[in-house]
Amino acid sequence: MLKYILVSVITCLAAWLYLKWVRVKNYWAERGVPCQPPNPLVGSLTFLQRHNPGIWLRQLYDSSTPYVGIWLLWRPALVVNSPEIARRILVKDFANFRNRYLSSGESDPIGGLNLFTVNDPIWSTMRNRLTAVFTAAKLRVLQDYIGLKAKELAQRIHNDIKNPINLKVMFVDYTTDIIGTSAFGVESNATLTGKGPMRSITYDFGKFGLMRGLSWCSIFFFPQLVDCFRLKFFPKESENYLKDVFRKIVKNREQNATGTNEAKDLLDALIKIKKEKMGDEVVSEDLLIAQAAIFLFGGFETSGSILAFTTYELAFNPDVQVCYIINYLFIHHL
Numbered sequence: 001m002l003k004y005i006l007v008s009v010i011t012c013l014a015a016w017l018y019l020k021w022v023r024v025k026n027y028w029a030e031r032g033v034p035c036q037p038p039n040p041l042v043g044s045l046t047f048l049q050r051h052n053p054g055i056w057l058r059q060l061y062d063s064s065t066p067y068v069g070i071w072l073l074w075r076p077a078l079v080v081n082s083p084e085i086a087r088r089i090l091v092k093d094f095a096n097f098r099n100r101y102l103s104s105g106e107s108d109p110i111g112g113l114n115l116f117t118v119n120d121p122i123w124s125t126m127r128n129r130l131t132a133v134f135t136a137a138k139l140r141v142l143q144d145y146i147g148l149k150a151k152e153l154a155q156r157i158h159n160d161i162k163n164p165i166n167l168k169v170m171f172v173d174y175t176t177d178i179i180g181t182s183a184f185g186v187e188s189n190a191t192l193t194g195k196g197p198m199r200s201i202t203y204d205f206g207k208f209g210l211m212r213g214l215s216w217c218s219i220f221f222f223p224q225l226v227d228c229f230r231l232k233f234f235p236k237e238s239e240n241y242l243k244d245v246f247r248k249i250v251k252n253r254e255q256n257a258t259g260t261n262e263a264k265d266l267l268d269a270l271i272k273i274k275k276e277k278m279g280d281e282v283v284s285e286d287l288l289i290a291q292a293a294i295f296l297f298g299g300f301e302t303s304g305s306i307l308a309f310t311t312y313e314l315a316f317n318p319d320v321q322v323c324y325i326i327n328y329l330f331i332h333h334l
Helices: 002-025 053-061 083-092 122-134 136-140 143-159 167-184 197-205 210-221 224-229 236-255 266-276 285-315 318-332
Strands: 067-072 075-080
Touching: 075 083, 122 136, 122 266, 122 285, 143 167, 167 197, 167 266, 167 285, 197 236, 197 285, 210 224, 236 266, 236 285, 266 285, 285 318
Parallel strands: none
Antiparallel strands: 067 075
16 A cells, blocks of 8 residues: 555656646747757756856857846746847846845855845845945045056066966955955055965955855755755855954944044945944844955956956967057056
8 A cells, every 4th residue: 555655656746847847848938038958957057067157158148149048957047148138137127137046045144145145125225325435536546556556566577577477366466455455444465475364365265166166056046055054155264254354444443433424445335334224224244244245255356367368368469468558658658
């Protein structure tokens, strides 16, 4: 009797899975959206551990269709290739596309409350409050400091000219200094030495291993697993270090407050949010630290990579180097 019950359960489960798979598989076809047949296990994510995600997305873009249907495991998703449609999603119809599927879960407040992962209403409130920190006028104030760090960068290249230079590491040292001062007011000398409090954090942020890869795959493609396995968006050690740095800087600024309400950098804006609150909600320390962490994480790696690739391309295109030199002389010696 038990055997028949077990066979019946397995048969019903198999039938349910098959019917669900057929419904998932036909999702985009029924809507007339161009798509490639999904894999029964991972959907369209067959590139994982095989190809760079950027190359995969480039292949989708080269399909010459305004949008392409894909599957994140068994969840349908749409890749938009048309600039016009993307503009409508990001601007005109943005109110319908505020929230994201990815999530870092309740077990990881620093990873789950930052602007990259959090949903409305927190997302809209935090974005509106922090946008004022990065106006053109305030960014121009940083030009002298950026110029100083650029000179230090040139000095480092001159000092190491006879040794192999890791461009990515060198430029990340540089961008860490820029972001550390412009966003947190923390002086750093990583451009020359490759070391410093902020550089220790960004170095840990940039390390990836098996567990970090599993964490990110879960956050992006299967967020239900995040709370089950208590996965984290940021490495635990660097997160704790950033919390310690954040608390010390905030305490120092609150003790030496000048009374002005204008936010000079990201940290000032976060302190102001803490004092003013967000409506009836109490602003937690985790919410503020989450914004500090994502601004640091989102800036040092991307900017450092762009500078490294730009330098690489310039090295292989001497004619473009000449154009850059002429443009520099034209701007700075008029």
